[in-house]
Amino acid sequence: MMITSRRGAMLWLGGGIALSAGAAHAMQALNPATIEESVANLKPGQFLWAPDIAPDGPVMVLVSLALQRAYVYRNGVLIGVSTVSTGKKGHETPTGVFTVLQKAKVHHSNLYNNAAMPYMQRLTWDGIAMHAGSLPGYPASHGCIRLPPAFARQLYGVTALGLTVVITENGAVPRVAPTPAMLEAGTGTPPDADADGVRWTPEKSPTGPISIIISASDRRLVVLRNGKEIGRTPVTIAGEVAGTSAYTLRAIEGTTYHWLQLPLPGQTVAPNTELLPEERERLRLPEDFRAQLAGILAPGATVVLTGDSLRSGGAGKKLTVIKSEDEG
Template identity: 50%
Template sequence: MPMFAFLAAAAIAAQAVPADQAEPRTVTVTGRSTLDNSSALRAARALKAGEYMWAPQTAPAGPILMVVNLETQRAVVYRNGLPIAITTVSSGKKGHETPTGIFTVLQKEKVHHSNLYNDAPMPFMQRLTWDGVALHAGALPGHAASHGCIRLPAKFAETLYGATPLGMTVVVTKREALPAVVPAGDVIAAAAKGGAQAAPGTRDFWDPARAPTGPVSVVVSTTDRALFVIRGGRIIGRASVGVGRQIDHPYLYSLQSADSAGARRWTRIALPGQTLDEDMQLGDIDMTPATRAAIESVLVPGATVVVTPDALTDVGSLKDFVVGK
């Protein structure tokens, strides 16, 4: 299985569409007004280069996730765990391959030009890495043809841009299978058994004032025995953790909702290649009660927890958050 790259964690941001920016009516190639995983795969295979389907009524609100498949040159957009859109794409050509992994949107610009490739236009740009990989509108010849970016149909790029805030998670894979969303326990509570193994480290800190608002992600490295908390694109905390067992691939969790009593509903996104019953069991990750309290103070629906085997030791800022590239 290819090494996953993590960029600023995988923050599945809560959906919020302004009232004056309504989503378009469905563009359909299947005759269906709603989607599920099986119909999404069928529709994806039926699309021709430049075509897409947008069915927002499948899930009108909730956290958003986009899955890009480099082999099929297709992408599926999920909201609240349900597929709401399918599109053709054009990814990086030979010598400029788009990296696989889990990324988060770091920057958005309606009008943007490449600073690497002859000032080429990149309309409705959503940046995935600081070294040149982004989602944007562009030519779709039916095969991989870009310099590493993920090109989208022009109208789809505009629609996606309007529907997603900073922090949307983008999974880039070479497997055609779509992720499955399954219920999970309270992963933060499970990861705080009492702090017996998680002694504070000299590099630990907590400074939520660095980013008072924004999408929240918690990234745990089992190799480094450390976690990072990211909000609004900035690292606001680091803490040492205990690790009961090592892993060889990442696990991704999303906070779907929280009630006034503090009860939280989490889901796990079973990524392509993972089974539905496979779970990290975050009881294997141990954090101090103070760390748990700090994390819980910033959790909002749409927050994510990513557990990765990748080493993050030298991470000092968001621009350093590229692992296994």
């Protein structure tokens, strides 16, 4: 299996995430140079949403109080970022790890004048929830996490009871989660990898959707199944990777894998654009690893190819890492 990027792909998740303001869903192309700029340039009420990058798998939400942003991951891949408004002074939003206890499309507050809380997702039984609401550009709620109405509706559609929500004061947010080993600093070999840095442990997550992350900066490929890392390997990529692009596996015919570039909003990619053989040949990985990966691939698998490092942010800062409960 070999992947490459098409010329003209924009930065960070292809740069083609839908930028929406309120219910109008005003679509724009984003052209900032880094992830940090993409997030920082969002105005109150705006958000980024690209669910096709990872169409299946477990969802996790991370809320940064410092940045007033919510980040949504599916199968370990970032699929959305939104502006939020959290608790004001005296009604601060609590930090910690929460789960969605209750969901309701139509809900009203029992504590604050019967205030409307559309697309409510309850995090605590004493009044903390995520829901659609007003976003003035600063913390203004009574502790809840207010979301743009259109984003709240989109998020509601991909979540389920028991969803993990992490609320943190930290301003540094991982690009891919929850796979801490993927973001480890330095050049050391992971404990269960061989001398060449290759690791293949499919038993860690025997079933579920496959997502593949390729970092041109790190020259590394990481395989996630059902949101957990099951493999990694060094790779070589001929030529430059100017930005980030996403692909889905349409079909397998014998030894031929048909990878289609996802036509994300904001990108000039024609539907059903398939990678050409010369493009696929730009990526090379160890033959043993390629064969093992080919054995578990099925239509619907996705690939995110990025020029960014998985180890550090655009400014060279080490990313905050979030660990899954079973990772200790």
